[in-house]
Amino acid sequence: MSIIVHHLEESRSQRILWLLEELGLGYEVRRYARNPQTRLAPPELKQIHPLGKSPVIEANGKVFAESAAIVEYLAETQASGALSVPAGGPARFDYLYWLHFAEGSAMLPLLLKLYVGLLGEYGAPLMQMRVEPEIDNHFSFINAHLEGRDYFAADRFTAADIQMSFVLDAGNNRGGLDRYPNMVRVRKQQQTRPAYQRALEKGGPYKMGQ
Ligand SMILES: N[C@@H](CCC(=O)N[C@@H](CS)C(=O)NCC(=O)O)C(=O)O
Known part of the structure; x- marks a missing residue:
């Protein structure tokens, strides 16, 4: 191809x-x-x-x-x-869930943080009442899911881990992940993969990954 x-x-x-x-x-x-x-x-x-x-x-x-x-x-x-995870078993749903949760659910409050942040003090009430609590809602859920797990689905590395990596990076970039230790741990593990490192070399600077 x-x-x-x-x-x-x-x-x-x-x-x-x-x-x-x-x-x-x-x-x-x-x-x-x-x-x-x-x-x-x-x-x-x-x-x-x-x-x-x-x-x-x-x-x-x-x-x-x-x-x-x-x-x-x-x-x-x-x-x-x-x-991928083949159709037919329950792990297939978990795989699709995390693959689509990344953009379908988790990125929205992170995007809102970026845009509402541009409003400065005018956006502060919205940020405190809805945006930050929604980020915590999603991140607490992700963090709890990763308790005792290294991968999002199927107990092995799949494309769902790659898709979720940008959520971990965006979270790290927009306020940090200190309150979500399992997200920090999995993110660090992802970064040790040789393919991840090769992709960084090909793509050029990626501060969100630091
Ligand atoms: N849900 C889309 C989002 C695409 C998207 O918003 N990409 C951002 C980059 S992270 C972009 O192109 N931003 C630049 C712009 O909007 O001009 C996807 O996952 O592909």
Whole structure:
């Protein structure tokens, strides 16, 4: 498969690079810088996909967007499905749950923190009453799930771990994970994987990963 990753710096596409490394696939990286003032993606990304967001990849000439869809598709179709969980058993649901929980649930309060934070003191009541409690609601849940576990689903490393890694990074970046020791532990374990390190080299600076 010929793959091009349109990689926005400091973004969700870092986990696509990690997935491709874990799957042992060759790929080309085209890097895009964020606007230094707005932190938004440059307009060129809209030439690849109308939303102009990252990640977006081209595989055999077809454009794929939306990280959970990309991760699920690649994990299922590549490397004999080694990073996926086959349909038919209960672990399949757990795998799909965490794969989709990342963008479907966990990222929303983190995104709200970013945007409500831009309002400064005007956003403070909303931040205290809804945003911070919702982050704690989601993080306490994740942290409890990881008690006694190294992986999100199926008692082994899967693409769900890769998809959840950006939630751990975003949490670390927006307030820290001190109150969630299992998230800190799993995040550190993820970073020791050789494929994770190779993806960092390919993607360039990724401060969220520090
Ligand atoms: N749910 C989408 C979110 C995509 C998204 O918002 N990506 C961010 C990068 S982390 C982005 O492109 N931001 C730049 C912009 O909105 O201009 C996914 O998981 O693919």
